[in-house]
Amino acid sequence: MPEGDTIWLAAHRLREALAGEVLVQSDLRVPRLATTDLRGHRIDDVVARGKHLLFRIDNGLTLHSHLRMDGAWQIYRTGERWRGGPTHQIRAVLAAAERTAVGYRLPVLDLVPTTREDTLVGHLGPDLLGLDWDRGEAVRRLLAVPDRAVGEALLDQRNLAGIGNVYKSELCFLRGVTPWTPVSDVADPGRMVDLAQRLLDANKARHGHVTTGDMRRGRTHWVYGRDHQPCLRCGTTIRIAEQGPVGEARVTYWCPTCQKGPGPEAAS
Template identity: 60%
Template sequence: MPEGDTVWQTAKRLRIALVGQVLTRFDLRVPQFATVDLRGRSVLEVLPRGKHLLTRFDGGLTLHSHLRMDGAWRVFPAQERWRGGPSHQIRAILGNASHTAVGYRLPVLELVRTCDEETAVGPLGPDLLGPDWDTGVALTRLLADPARPLGEALLDQRNLAGIGNVYTSELAFLAGVTPWLPVGELPDGVPGRLLRTAHRLLMANRETFDRRTTGPRAGPRTRLYVYGRAGLPCLRCGTPLRKAGEDDARNERISYWCPGCQSGPIPREG
């Protein structure tokens, strides 16, 4: 389930493989752009923007992609067999003399003029892993609707960019409240502290595939406080953790929480 740190890592891999290289293969397997051929152009940059990826080419064009729930970019040596999924799931192929980047199950894939990138990512809030990160701006947007549940406000990329289901559950736990508590009811000082924690966690995890919120000394089964641990004892109080929502593309707002450590409303069962 890609979040801001995963997208940052993906951009780094694509950057190493593609930037400064001339395209020898270019294939977008979506009807609108199926006939576009950018072979012979160079890749100038690959930038993450929240959960979005912007791959810039010379000539003023940008490939905008988004991973959503299960999309992925895989990078292979030019002569190596691709191993990211069946061929019918491939949506994009960018190749040069040394590497091939293959995009699987990409739900968003569009070619835009580089000068028009803002049409794709302009509405996003400050990027937790970007140079535009601004805690004050993010805080103002987060609190703009006091009645909105915390989880929804964190997942809204217009407030701040880069948070997904994993970090939403973990941040609510670290704040000691449930994801359904209205943001206007958060105790004084908690919203700002929560955003600073979000920034710290994503920065700490951007260079590793072993995402952790519990600290570097935690074991492999306790890398996260609550996410993915329904029914297991809370690492702090021992209370069995709970889960709400379905972990699939129909309901992205899956949440995990500890009834002992987190105060606030919870969903009704049944």
């Protein structure tokens, strides 16, 4: 699932293409929205909220999408060939005079009054890349269940919005704790929150995520995606295990030397 900085960049590019433009074509290819026609209406803004995208329209409606694992928005010039996937995977088309946004494989697409956006994203914690970022509230929510594993707490969008599996693994490494460490055993959780915000902000304008400062292939992450490879810091073999409730478990990565605390056996 895309990290919050990836969604921020998608919103930025969609805003550049469509904000202030009047739609000349609108095609929402999901059953409950199939008869919706947004032609003649202006896209006022496109904003990211955690991992959600919100297209705010001048008729008082908001088109909401969530990409989950496979969704993507592609932007094309008018007349340009669409190359994002086969036609049957297209779920939305929003076209202005010069640019067209095409949504592929979108698992979530909703249309709600803009005044009711909170019914879709109101449950989210402070957005790490939002203009209303609230560090204190993010720390408070993270500490609200002190015996919860920090890896699960970081992924919970109700605590702070925008962290995915990449940053969860990297943050735990950089703070020297295993993902199964209880939040209460993490020294100064506020520093972890600050680091999360800095990492997402540093990566929001680029494709991919760099947490090591090294852009070379295979060296952009400390542990994520590096299972069975030597730790870039100490040389110990990086380990991999699933973490989270049944049906929601995510693969996590850690270095058993650089990171202190319980391992995956603690979850059982």
